[in-house]
Amino acid sequence: MSDLREVLQENSYLRQKQLIFADCDRYQRARVSTLLSIAAAVAGADYDARGLTYEKLYEMREVFLLSRIALRIHRCPRALQVVDVTTWEDGVKAAHMQRVYEITDREGLLVSIRSDWILVDPQTRRIMRPGTFTAKKLGTCPKAIDAPEPRKILLPREGVEDLGARKVVWSDLDGNGHVYSGNYGDFVWDYLPADLQEKVPREFFINYSKEATLGQELRMVGCRKGGEYLMEGLGPEGVCFSAQCVF
The missing domain is CATH 3.10.129.10 (Hotdog Thioesterase)
Structure with missing residues (x-):
């Protein structure tokens, strides 16, 4: 090859x-x-x-x-x-x-x-x-990108289920000493309902709010909303991440 x-x-x-x-x-x-x-x-x-x-x-x-x-x-x-x-x-x-x-x-x-x-x-x-920012002049994309805009994700006040706890372990960390941004995709999929774990989402959104570090325990909560599932990981200082899966 x-x-x-x-x-x-x-x-x-x-x-x-x-x-x-x-x-x-x-x-x-x-x-x-x-x-x-x-x-x-x-x-x-x-x-x-x-x-x-x-x-x-x-x-x-x-x-x-x-x-x-x-x-x-x-x-x-x-x-x-x-x-x-x-x-x-x-x-x-x-x-x-x-x-x-x-x-x-x-x-x-x-x-x-x-x-x-x-x-x-x-x-x-x-x-x-x-x-x-002084390192370089920022560029712009010359073509239309067929992707949704990032959005602020908020879970409803009612109807949210407790999904369990996820402790941050050594293999979650990156060179900055906190959970690597990509790893949160696995966090989400590990706590989705079993029927949704089998599916490929049409769209996926995530907000990174606070860093999660070694030994912290995230309380995972979520809810179904039509053909979507919303999830948050709550750390000791508040929301670490929020995600929205659209199926």
Whole structure:
């Protein structure tokens, strides 16, 4: 098999990926956690390819944290499939810097994604306005992306069920010392009702509110809402994440 491609252009970055069994569920379909992980990884790879590594941005005290993400699954990628992942910056909306993605194969579109990021001073943890970003001029996507906008997810006050507790363990953590953003997809699927675990969502939304760290216990709560399921992970200081699965 030929080497996987990587293409850097002025306003886009493409990286090929081959899915392996570990990326997929029991039916060899890409897990939502895999799609979330791809989005986070390719965003970092885009900036790495431009010489703006995490270490460089940390030194400049201008790093990104993923705030919200929304994806639409047109056709679910499968184990051993080679896919093209293309990402573009897409300007600024209020306090968020936006980034979009398409995951494709030879037959066309598989998954489309929109994401919102916040700019943070890593030393003080202070959130900064996007206009203070100095590392590069932010780009915009030249094409329409067939994905929903990220949204604020709120569970109703009544009809919410207690799903159990999820303790944060060593293998959940990333290099920042908190739960890796992609892992929350598995958190959600592990606590969905059994009939929904079998399904591939049409759309998925997640909000990242507070970091979860080693040893913390998240209280998982959720509710059905028509053809959707809403879920929250509640930590000692409030909501860590909120998710919405649309089937």
